[in-house]
Structure formats: C-alpha cells, structure tokens
Amino acid sequence: MKKTALSDEILLSIEKPERYIGNEINAVIKNRGEVDIRFALCFPDVYEIGMSHLGIQILYDMFNKRPDIWCERVYSPWTDLDRIMRDRDIPLFALESQDSIKEFDFLGITLQYEMCYTNILQVLELSKIPLLSCDRSEEDPIVIGGGPCAYNPEPIAEFFDLFYIGEGETSYDELFDLYKKYKTGKKGRSDFLREASKIEGIYVPSLYEVSYDEKGLIKDFSPLYPDVPSKIRKNIVKDMDLVTYPEKPLVPFIQVTQDRVVLEVMRGCIRGCRFCQAGQIYRPVRERSVDFLKDKAKKMLDSTGQDEITLSSLSTSDYSGLKEIVDFLIDEYRDKCVNISLPSLRIDEFSLDIMSRVQDVKKSSLTFAPEAGSQRMRNVINKGITEENIMQGSAEAFKGGWNKVKLYFMLGLPFERDEDVTEIAHLSNRVAMNWFDTIPKEERKGQRVMVTASASFFIPKPFTPFQWAPMNPPEEFLRKAHLVKDTFKTELNHKSLKFQYHEHDLSELEGVLARGDRRISKVIMKAYENGAVFDSWQEIFDRDKWDRAFTECDIDRKFYTEREREITEIFPWDFIDTGVSKEFLKAEWEKAKTETVTPNCRASCSGCGAASFGTGVCFERR
C-alpha cells in the first residue's frame, strides 16, 4: 500500500484526513529518480481554499508537462494537525509523494491575500526551512513567491529568496533551465540567485538595499550590484490562445470552495475602478477565443466528471464572446445536466436572460456591486454605473422573477462625506421601492422583496490611483457603519432591508500589510511567534497577538494606514513596472478629487501605458 506521511492513527484522529493524502483524480505521479527538479507548489491556506485556486491548477499542469520536473502540492495544515506535527516533530510533506518539503528544489508560494502572511511562516517552519532567506543553506529549497501580493513583496521580502512578478506562464522555463545549470555545476545558491535576477520579472530581494530618511520615508531603493536590474517589469501572456491551459484539472474528494471546472475567458478588466488593484495590475485586457474555450470546456468536463462549469474573469459581462460560449455550453451540456455558473456579471437585460436560462430564479439572489451609495462617490471611484443602470437592472430582474437582491458597498472611500454614507441606505430603499413599483399587487402572491446591503471597509492598495489615500481609522469605520445602520432603520421599506458590515480589525491589519515596507517583516515574524496563524479566518484571528507584535517591534501602524502620502513619495513597490505608469495613476488620483469619470478601455484609450505590452484591448479596433 502507498505510504502516507501521517500515520493511520493520526489520519483517523484529525478533521478531514482527505486534505492530506493526495491521490485525487488527475493528480500527477512521477518517478523521483527520473526528474531533475522537484517543485512544491503551495497555497498557504487550508486545502479547501487552496484547491479552489485556478492559478495553482495552471502552474501544476504547466510544470508537470516538463518531463524533467515533478510538481506537487502542499497546503497549510489545519490547526488540529498543526498541533500534532509540532508535538511529534513531523515535517511538512507534499501531497503526491508524501515526501518532506525540505527535500524539494523549489517551494513556490502563491500570494493571493495579505492575511495569509503568517501562514507562509507556518509552512516554512513546519517544513524545517529557515524563516529568513539569509539563514538558508544549499540544502534548503529555493523559496519563490508569486501572485497579486507579489506586486508589493516588501513586507515579506525577507522570507523569500525570489519573487516572480507577473503571469506565471511566461518565464518559468528560463528559471528552471538556469537552475539545472547550477544544480549540476559547482556554483551555489547565491550565484543562482544573482543570475536569476536578470530574468525578466524575477525579483531577488536580497540583492537590493533600502534606506530611509529621518521621517521614516524611503530615501533610496537600489540594487547592490550594477548587473542587477533596478526596475522589474511584470511578465504577461501576449496571446491567451497560445499558452497552456489545464485540460485535466484536479478533482478533490472533499467539497472545496470552488467545486467546479473553471474556464478563464479573459484576463484583465476594461473598467478601471480606482480602488481595484486587479483592474490595474492585470492590464491590458486579453480575451481567449470562443473556439479555444469550447475545446477546453469539453476536455475539462470529460476528464473531471464535474457537473458545473464557471466562466471566470474580473468582469465576464465584458467578454465579447459571452453569448456564443454560453449558448454552446447550454446546447452541448443541457442533456448531461451540467450547471453553468456566471459570477461577476453586470445586471442588464442580456445577463438576466442568460441567468434565467442557467439557474433557478426562485432560489437565487441577484448581486449588484454599486460599491458606493451616491453618484458623486461612484464618480470618485470611477465605478462606471449610474443610478439609472441600477434601477433599470433591478426592475428587469424583478420582472424576471427575482425578489432577493444583494448590494455590495464600501465604506471609508477617499473624499467620502456623511451624506455619501447615508445614501447607501437611501439607495437600498429605492431598490426595494422599485420592486413595489414594478410588480403589481396581484402578481406579488404573498412574496416580498428583500434587499441585503453589505459593506466592507476600503483598503488602499499599491498600483491603484488610491495608493496615496489615507485609510480611515477603525473608529471612523465603526462610526460610519453605525450611521448607515441607523439610517436603514428610518427608511420607509426598512422591513424589506437588511444591512451587514465586515469586521474592522482585519481591515486595519490588511491595510498595514498591503502598503507596508521591509520593516513590517519583523512584525509579521513577531505576530507569528505570538501564535498568529490563519488570520483570514475570523474565528481564529486574534488581534491581541498582532497588537503585541507592533508594540514589541515599536512600529506605529498608523504610519502605514492613516498617513496621507505626498505625491512625490517613493513607495516600497515603485521598483516594479506593471506597464501602467505612475503618471497615469497620479492623473487618476487627481480626477478622483474632482469626481471626474474616466471611460473604460473599449470606449476610449486613456493612455495608461499598458499598450507598451503590444497586445490586448489596446490594439482592438474600436
């Protein structure tokens, strides 16, 4: 029988042993002796979250297509197993071979959200890899990070040997070929890292030096050696139809968060909302052809047996082949009872028609994301929808049979006034009223409309026009949340309205980590030593462990969150070139102040700089 790293006794004593045994359908098993490079791909959160991530599936498939590499997976052991592994000194292992991570050549960690940073340290420590890059030796795997949080890698720079900036499909071959040269040759780890720093998109933090002025602002950020590049330009895929895409995705045994086949229809977003990082860093928009998607959809459904497929992107309504691909999937798979799921659709007549064809109207609720209550605020954030769009969309939805509506808002946006905040309640009330106006009494049949508004707290992110914005203090978040709540109670249709808001503790910390610099790494380390882990899990997050860490490191979190940054300030992430120029972001920041809207990329080009990649929407004929 295949051996598991954990004893039978442990597996039968923990929650969901399926998280740790591998053996899933489409898992790749190779012969250890026949590969040159062993790569452990890690999502630093629990299995069910990590297995739902498309990026891991893409890289897993792509790496394993190389006969000289065996790529395996590893996730954060849940708290029950974490304790057992520490007590009994069991090293962390990869799912496929069940071998220790320490034996691998690479440990690649995807960075999808800031609140996973302590989990990175958990994975390193359980793997018995030194937490700091500078303490690692030739025997340790090369620790590499990538994903959206790599666009400001500085708070975690000391834990990583290198970062991959941009889309994974492009530069890994070059990195692996280089590594093989070093593995067989006489040269060591530091020589490899030095050479790797010259590959496009690769950032080796140990080869750069930061100095600060007396106010604690960055004075200078530069490479230590002349042959190390001072700017790192992100990697992107030029033609989405020519890159590899998984045809045999993994099929987990246990139910995971995203338990379906994922078809990525395009990358990037034309919208340019000023708060949204993804909308900036994934520019320019690049679509896949409908033929490519049809072919992959069929192969993935056949190879997995999944009964649901989702059309994924930042804004699927903007995919130009949407109707064609949806019609194809309905025609082809209705008989086979495959569900089609369509997240991130704008609510209009066309989307509603599609949704009513693919899902049970009676059971589902519709989600709108106005993000702000007042039109003034929506102009500030460049959310390209008007109140008229919302009213028309909801009226159409009500006529189509929906009577549950969810509305997403943010609180604490730049330049926000109290009248913008209370407008969240007024707008929700008007949506409810719209139902009474649209659906005549005789057709209501005892039903009633339910509008659920939920608010999260705005966190400024690097590479957005709001990267200069001060974040609201926690007390201000709470005051605003209570103001909205109280206003809801005074609305005419308050019986049809619900309001909920997110915890503000996590938001403040996320704010520090998002725009932090290298000095934050010791806080993360301290918090981890204090026992912080799984911070993105509300029920586990313990603010006290972080509070102590900030005090012990003598770091003022308000420096990172509430301070208004000068337009000339050097940001920790300025050395990365996303293609979108800082000049463009500055101009957008100024336009936000004057409530001026910028058209989307298809309506007209605003010259953000992403055209320099020579591809995508920038070159579509308008």
Add this chain to the structure above:
Amino acid sequence: MKEGNSVIRIKFAKYGMMRYIGHLDTMRFFQRLIRRAGIDAAYSEGFSPHQIMSFAQPLGVGVESCGEYMDLEVRSLGTASDMRERMNAECAEGIEIREMSLLPEKHEKAMASVYAADYRVVFRPSHEPAWDICAAVDEFNKAPSVKVMKKSKKSIREVELKELVYSLSVCLKPIGELFPEGPLSGDVIEDNERRVPLLHMRLSASSGDNVKPELLINALGSLSGSEVEEIGRTDLFITREELYDKEMKALIEAGTGF
C-alpha cells in the same frame, strides 16, 4: 422510474488511501466517476438534477471493504463487463468495481434489503489486547446469552448479541500474512512470523440493528473476565467482505447478469 430506464447494482471495493474518504465524499466521487466513464445515468427532474443513486450502507472512515454496493438508475445499458471496464479505467487507486447486475423492475433498494455483513478483523500491530481472544470467542459461541449496551445516535439500550451475531470464528495466522502489503502507515511489524488472531464474523447490518465489529470485540473483552481496556476503531484493521439480504444471499444476487 421512467419507462425504458433500468436499475443496476454495482459491487465495489474500497481500500488503501480511499478508506480515508467519508461516505458523502464517496458518493460525490461516484457521481463524477459515472460522468467520466460516460455511463448513461438517469437524472432527477427539477432545476438541480442529480443522478438517481443510492448506497447500501455507509462504510466507516478507516474501514476497508471488498463488498460495497450501490444502485444506479440508467437510461441505457451496455454490457456489464464494458461498463465495469470503463468505470475502472476512471477510478482512483483504492476504488474498484467488482461486479454488476441488472435488477428486476420490481426490486428492493439495496439500503432496504441489507440484513447482514461479513467482516474480517485483525488487531493492528502492538494494539493487541492482553486477554485471550481465542478463549473469548469460544466462550461467546458456547454462551446461551450475551447482553451488551448498544449506543446509537439517539439512545443507549441493551441488546442480545447472540441474536445479532450470525457467526464468529477465529484462527491464528502469522502477522506478515495478514498485512501482505505491509503494515499501515506509522505501524511496525517486528516479526512477520508471530502468530496473531484473525477473526471472521457475520453481523446484523439491518438499519435498526446494525452491529459494528468494535461492539462485538469489546463484548469478547468483557467475557474474558477481568477489567479490560476499551478497544477503539483505530486499534483494529477491519475489512467488510460482503453484504447479505434476509435470505443470506449476497446483494449482487438480487439481479441478473447483462
């Protein structure tokens, strides 16, 4: 059942890594397996249609089996051997389709017809109790009555084990033979030749009176006299070998070959 549809009974084995997969996840595994294998399953009506399948009886996590059953409604039939091969080609290591039969139009569901189950039980290395198992089995077989307290989700009540244990035997075997693939992860066998007890038992498995092997093993412990430590699920390595109906016919025999 829709006209033209048929119901097939599938006998399968679950072992190795797959014994860590719980009952609900095993069902999910089969739903996807049936799609991958291109089996023409029938689906329920409504907005979220699902395959019409039912399992004879859940198998505990950690237990292996070579006699599990499920019923599946299909819209069209191939031959059993072709369907079995197609399913086995798409299986994960540790699930194996063994047999299939076609149920008559009027049939009892697998779940309703389960009456008894055969188990093979061995103690994991270094989990063997101090008391004499062979003597306890002897005693059990001779005793006119063995009453034990049986816990269920809802209640605890006294049952007469002699009525619920249809057969029980034990023999001594070299431990190496009992774990031909090697011991479970984390266990060590020091001497392959050491002779240890191997138990075979046929127990009631009806929905009201299901007896788990642990219950009988602990009853044996009590019969041996002295105060004994409770034996838990993880002290044993259990294999379910077959499921039977009221006539003590294996469930597969309710149908015919196709």
